[in-house]
Amino acid sequence: MANRAVPQRPNGQTPGKICQFKLVLLGESSVGKSSLVLRFVKGQFHEYQESTIGAAFLTQTIHLNDVAVKFEIWDTAGQERYHSLAPMYYRGAQAAIVVYDITNQDTFERAKNWVKELQRQATPGIVIALAGNKLDLNTMRSVQTDESQTYAYENGLMFMETSAKTSANVTEIFKAIAEKLPKNENTNTAGQGRRLVDSAEGSNKSLSSCCK
Amino acid sequence: MTSKFSKYDEYGFVRADDFDYVEYEQFMSVYLTVLSKRSMRWARIMTSNPQLKKTARLKQFVRKGIPLSLRAQVWTSISGVQKMKDKDGPNLYKQMLNKPINEDIKNIISVDVPRTYPDNIYFYPTSENHAALFRILYAFAAQNPNIGYCQGLNYIVGLLLLITKNEETCFWLLRVLVENKLPDYYSKTMDGVIVDIEVFSRLVKKKFPDVSQHMTNLDMPWALVITKWFICLFAEVLPIETTLRVWDCLFYEGSKVIFRAGLMLVKHYRNELLACEDIASLAECFKSIVQQPFSLNCHVFIKEMFKNIGSLPMALIDDLRRQVSAERNADKSTYKNRKG
Numbered sequence: 001m002a003n004r005a006v007p008q009r010p011n012g013q014t015p016g017k018i019c020q021f022k023l024v025l026l027g028e029s030s031v032g033k034s035s036l037v038l039r040f041v042k043g044q045f046h047e048y049q050e051s052t053i054g055a056a057f058l059t060q061t062i063h064l065n066d067v068a069v070k071f072e073i074w075d076t077a078g079q080e081r082y083h084s085l086a087p088m089y090y091r092g093a094q095a096a097i098v099v100y101d102i103t104n105q106d107t108f109e110r111a112k113n114w115v116k117e118l119q120r121q122a123t124p125g126i127v128i129a130l131a132g133n134k135l136d137l138n139t140m141r142s143v144q145t146d147e148s149q150t151y152a153y154e155n156g157l158m159f160m161e162t163s164a165k166t167s168a169n170v171t172e173i174f175k176a177i178a179e180k181l182p183k184n185e186n187t188n189t190a191g192q193g194r195r196l197v198d199s200a201e202g203s204n205k206s207l208s209s210c211c212k
Numbered sequence: 213m214t215s216k217f218s219k220y221d222e223y224g225f226v227r228a229d230d231f232d233y234v235e236y237e238q239f240m241s242v243y244l245t246v247l248s249k250r251s252m253r254w255a256r257i258m259t260s261n262p263q264l265k266k267t268a269r270l271k272q273f274v275r276k277g278i279p280l281s282l283r284a285q286v287w288t289s290i291s292g293v294q295k296m297k298d299k300d301g302p303n304l305y306k307q308m309l310n311k312p313i314n315e316d317i318k319n320i321i322s323v324d325v326p327r328t329y330p331d332n333i334y335f336y337p338t339s340e341n342h343a344a345l346f347r348i349l350y351a352f353a354a355q356n357p358n359i360g361y362c363q364g365l366n367y368i369v370g371l372l373l374l375i376t377k378n379e380e381t382c383f384w385l386l387r388v389l390v391e392n393k394l395p396d397y398y399s400k401t402m403d404g405v406i407v408d409i410e411v412f413s414r415l416v417k418k419k420f421p422d423v424s425q426h427m428t429n430l431d432m433p434w435a436l437v438i439t440k441w442f443i444c445l446f447a448e449v450l451p452i453e454t455t456l457r458v459w460d461c462l463f464y465e466g467s468k469v470i471f472r473a474g475l476m477l478v479k480h481y482r483n484e485l486l487a488c489e490d491i492a493s494l495a496e497c498f499k500s501i502v503q504q505p506f507s508l509n510c511h512v513f514i515k516e517m518f519k520n521i522g523s524l525p526m527a528l529i530d531d532l533r534r535q536v537s538a539e540r541n542a543d544k545s546t547y548k549n550r551k552g
Contacts, residue, residue, distance in 0.1 A: 020492075029363065030323045048330035053364045053448070054439025057495035072492045074436070079320065079363045081400050088435045 016066035019183045019211040023071045023174075024090045026114045027099035028107040029078035032133040035164035036099065037075045040174055045165050052077045055089050062171075062178055067211075069178040071095075090118065095127040095177050102132045102161060103140040108148065115155060127180050128157045129173055135163035183211055223374050223452050224334040228503075235505050246511055251279045258282070264289040266464075274464045275518060277457055277511070284376035291463040292392060293384045305380045308351035317360040321349045328366040334374060344379040345369055351383055352390075359390065362398035364443035371447045375456065385463075389445070393466050395533065397443060405442050407540065409435050411532040412442075412471060416478055419522065423478055423485055430491045437498040441474055449502050454510040461514070468529050475524075476517035480506050 025033040034056065035049050041060045052075055061070040076082070076089050090096060096118055100111040111130060118128055130152050132143060145161060152159035158176055162169040217233055217240075220226055250273075257273055264270060264286060278286045288294070297304075325346045329335045335342060348369050353360045368389065372382040390397070396404030413434040417424035427434065440448070445462065446455045450473070461469040478485070481501040488494040507513060 029320060030327075046330065048327040050327050050330060050448075051324050051363050051366070053367070053443050055436050057436070057492075057499065059492055059496075070492075072495075077363055081362060081402055084402055084406060085435055085439060088433045091433070092431065 016068065017183065017211050018068045018070060019181070020070045020072065021094045021178075021181050022074065022092055023095040023097065023177065024074045024076065024093040025097050025099060026076055026086065026090065026118070027078055027131075028101070028104075028110040029080075031078065031099045031101040031104070031107050032162075032164050033078060033097075033099050034075050036097070036131065036133060036162060036170055036173075037073055039164045039167050039170045041073070043167075045167075054082075054085065060174070062175055064175070064178055067183050069181070069183075071174065071178070086117075087121065090122050090126075093123060093126060094181060095129070096122065097129045097131050097173065097177070098157075099131045099133050100143065101134050102143045103134055103137050105142045108132075108143045112151065115157065119155075127177055129177050130157045130159045131169075131173055132159075132161040133164060135161045135168050136165045220333055221452060224332045225329070225452060226331040226333075232505070232508075236508065239505070239509050243509075243511055247277070247279065250277055251281075254279050254282055266290070271464060274460050275514060277514070278460045280375070280456075283456070283460070284378060284381055287376075287385055287459070287463045288381060291385065291388045293388050296384060296388060296392075304355070305351055305383045308354040308383075309347060311354040313350060313353045313357075314360060317353050318350065320363075321346060321353070321361050321366075324361075324363060324366045325349075328370045332370075332374075335370065341370075341373055344373060344382075348373070348379050348382050348386065352386055355387065356390070358400070359398050360400070362402070362443075364440075365390075365398060367444045367447045371452075371455070389462075393462060394445075395467065403537075403540075405439065406435075407533055407536045408442055408467075408470075409438055410536045411529060412438060412474055414532055414536075415471060415475060415524075419475060420478055420482060423482055426486050426488075427494075430488070430494055432491050432494050437495065438474060442470060445470060446473060451503065451508045451510070454507055454513050457510045457514045466526070468524055468526050471529060472517045472521055472524060473513075475521050476513065477501055477507065479521065480516070 025037060027033050029051070032049075034052050035045060037056075037058055038044050038046065038049065041058045054077055056075040058073045058075065059070060060073065061068050063069070074089050074093070076086065096114075098111045098114045098118070100107040115128060115130070118126060130148065132145070132148050148161075149159055151157075158173070158180065160169045160173045160176070162173055164170060217227075217236060254273065257270065258264075261267065261270060270290070274286070274290065325342050326337055328345060335345075345366065349361055349365060352365070352369075365386070369382055369386055372385050373379065376382055376385070394404065395408070396402075397408070398405075413424065413427075416427075416434075446458050449455070450458065458469060458473050481497070481504070484497055484501060485494065488497050501507065
């Protein structure tokens, strides 16, 4: 708890709006999906993080000015064969973090496939962030930052390189997603003015906010 | 907290920070007596039925729990390992260790071994258990190229190793589970487990329609909560002693036991599940019920799961499996036709 990266609302302050969003993590096995979540939610890191079977659920709330953004996080199994279960996991997600390992080019290719699948099949307008994890292993890097940056830009994704181990950019990536998600009520009917994704393609109509 | 129980359980697993020592002490004070009684009875049945031929009496004995010291031997006898050995020859394990396997499969096994039960004192880098775990998964992949390796098998083998302390026995028990007891859970498409998750949801709909409706209302697919139950056969889900008691029955009676255990959880924690008002609290609830006192009290859990779920014949499960598979195939071909 001492390491909790996200400051909590000080006592006595009246709570403002609470927005709840479903966020799913996808990516090849052992790229660090669960480690990113563990760092974000509990401020911890385990050198040997148990492999996730099926899906694991956690929540974390971060505060942006007057809005509390509560993430319902679905962390998923990465092995290729679990792919057939994935649509059930990302169904209805408003945000996704697609993770790859910067020391492993194959995991980057796999991440691209996830992005394609999400853009084709997930909630239209889903906010997608690409995370190049294991930044602490920068000396062993095989995926260049420029390459990912360009790919992310062309595909309308947010992009950060992260390290669950050192905590570099972990809170930041969740915070950036939180900022991007629509927090105005009745987005479906009135929220057309707000741009949800950088991507020019795809309809944003179906992405509703969950604010109370 | 004063307790005669250590930070680690007898299988080497570290107990959670919020482990309820008081509740556990109460349970163990009763269960230890049960265990010693069962031990004496098992000693007698091992004399009267040394081949462990399947009888109604043996089935009852298995349901009441196999003593830890006999588990490896009894699991091997009741599950049909001998038949497999007769067919494939006793040297199969060594042969498979020398057979080359796909590099990708080998790599993913290597990555998963050190992250199998990292908090267990018997599994640490350079431990003999790590090396054995790798070899068993390797030999299994060599024997079953169509399956290779599926994440989750590491937890099953890890637990088998802790109980049997013999890697070759583990290899055969793993084979018997995957090849004979469970339908196609771990294959490259995982069809069997996807079907069984749907079968489970239909069984819940039939037996506990209010819970089923509640899941639908909160838009919670069963797959989100129970995939791990089925894949890991409750290892890493239920408390260890309860998992082992479920496995006792699984080796004897087959996969319907997994459904029973799952249905028991739904039944016992029905009110808690129904009280959840959104998907997040429901997900939290599913996470917590598997560690609550009822789930911990393995003896009562198993007894209730055979007494209070109602009839669950294998024929019904097989029917549902066929039905769900047919529907899935129909969906697939519609999808294909639409695409084409």
